[in-house]
Amino acid sequence: MALVAIVGRPNVGKSTLFNRLTEERRAIVDDQPGVTRDRLFGEVEWTGRTFDLVDTGGLVPRSAERFDAAIREQVVLTLGEADVILFVVDTLTGTTEPDQEVAKMLRRAEQPVIVVANKADTEGRKNDAAEFWGLGFDQMFPLSSVNGTGTGDFLDAVVAALPDEPERDESDDAPRIAFIGRPNVGKSSLANRLLGQTRSIVTEIAGTTRDSVDARVAWPSGGEDEEPREVVLVDTAGLRKKAKVKENVEFYSTLRTQRALQACDVAVLLVDAEQGLEGQDARVLREAAALRKGLVIVVNKWDLIEDKETNTARDMERGIREKMGLLDYVPVVFASAETGQRAGRVLDIALRVFDERRKRVPTARLNEVVEKAVQRQSPPSYRNNYVRIKYASQIRTEPPVFAFFANHPQGVKESYRRYLENQLRAAFGFEGVPLTLSFKQK
Incomplete structure (x- = not known):
């Protein structure tokens, strides 16, 4: 899968962009520069194409401070792996000297570089973003990571810049x-x-x-x-x-x-x-x-x-x-x-x-085990109501997913889910395999 790397100086909104694109709140977002000390890794899907996304710490060129030097080297290592580079800048501050230094590094990169003019929340800021063409790259997109404005066209450009996916042999089921x-x-x-x-x-x-x-x-x-x-x-x-x-x-x-x-x-x-x-x-x-x-x-x-x-x-x-x-x-x-x-x-x-x-459990045998497990230990009540598990089915393999149908699925707490998982393992094995137990309304 192709890898896209987010780089840029501190406090330009890289982590916010990461969260927007991955639709997750996994990165630390703060107004203080240098908050993202742990690089994060996520997956993005857009118009049928999926790619990996890595968020880096703020890049501070020519800084002798050890932490900034470490971040700089980490970004360089990331660029050695990435297929596309997202260079994030800030429309509120305009082009800064650190931006120019980062641009100098990135102009030597072999990969496509897309400039992301972040925090372009208003028409005025979108117009201000024009100055970033002066960084010397072919593509620049003003957008807002906070509210998502402008991310559609930007993602279209990212997908267009990705290398072609290698053809996969669908018959290849080798572990x-x-x-x-x-x-x-x-x-x-x-x-x-x-x-x-x-x-x-x-x-x-x-x-x-x-x-x-x-x-x-x-x-x-x-x-x-x-x-x-x-x-x-x-x-x-x-x-x-x-x-x-x-x-x-x-x-x-x-x-x-x-x-x-x-x-x-x-x-x-x-x-x-x-x-x-x-x-x-x-x-x-x-x-x-x-x-x-x-x-x-x-x-x-x-x-x-x-x-x-x-x-x-x-x-x-x-x-x-x-x-x-x-x-x-x-x-x-x-x-x-x-x-x-x-x-x-x-x-x-x-x-x-x-x-x-890859194992599939016969439905009849599964319900036999579940019924005995419930008889042995009933689920705790939920809002003074009995919780009854009426039916179970394995709905997927690779990885295994089991659906349990109950009158109050929200009342099945984690401790009881763990109990049922242990009963499944005792009956059917699944050594070394994480199980997913899903509880649905019946």
Whole structure:
């Protein structure tokens, strides 16, 4: 999917534009400059075309202050990935020296650059926006991110500037398995081990993989008479270049991870055995679950753990599951990409999760399980009324979605939804697969 990057100096309304285009209130919006410290990633659909959108922090050229320097480098990294660049300026202030400096950087970009003259809420400000033609770019659109004025023509131009989408083979149903995780946890090493050949640069330095690598492998099926199964491995490792600022390593890794998550069926999160599951790992895992991808956790570099005892793996897995919270349905594998220990098992389990994600439960059997679950524990009352779940049906696979029809669907609280989900998992499996339970009026 094509990537569009929003750049510009602080306080010109980049985050507001991001929210307008993605129709979400995910970015921090504030009158103080420099508020957006975390770049955000979203998806935009316009006239049948979908593209990824990344919001960056404010770009401050020639600033020696560390935070501004970090933002500048992050934007440069983003431009290395983007297909179209949105250069946001402010009609209230007009062209400033920082705008000129940003324009100088962007004029060297190979990608199309579209100038967004933001805060053009009135006819007068739209007229004032004409001065931004002086920045030297072919396209400029005055608009208001706050009320949406002018965004239609602007989005038409963005879509027209996107590169052609590659043709997709609709018959290609090969599972797409993405390796995700922090830099230097062994994503490339595991991909190479499974491929049986070096397809990525593997070194001890974090972030040395120049591009994400999609590679196909014919993986042996379980039975002797079964044909090998074609699998697409997505290696999402690190950086185009070694960044000077630590935050940029995380930013670029996050950008690549986000894009890989959108394209994959199953996300395999690699965790360093010596460090365990950290906060960043848990956030990525929750993000993959929110996208309803299949999930597997691999504790890599298990060979480096010395003095292992009988219960070492069990105790570490228990600690990981405690940090995962509600994602306790995710399988955990202890492996070593370096030695090959259980490397094959990683892919076997990922494929099992892929199949579980495609599973369809017979309606009669589903209602039998739901009926027993309700008899065992009834839903709490809602406004002094009994809540009755009358019927259930699986309405989708990949990912699985279940519809429950009730007399008071709004009365089914989160705790009871969780109870029903656990009952479904106990009866039907769905290992490593996020489930969606939808409650409708009957």
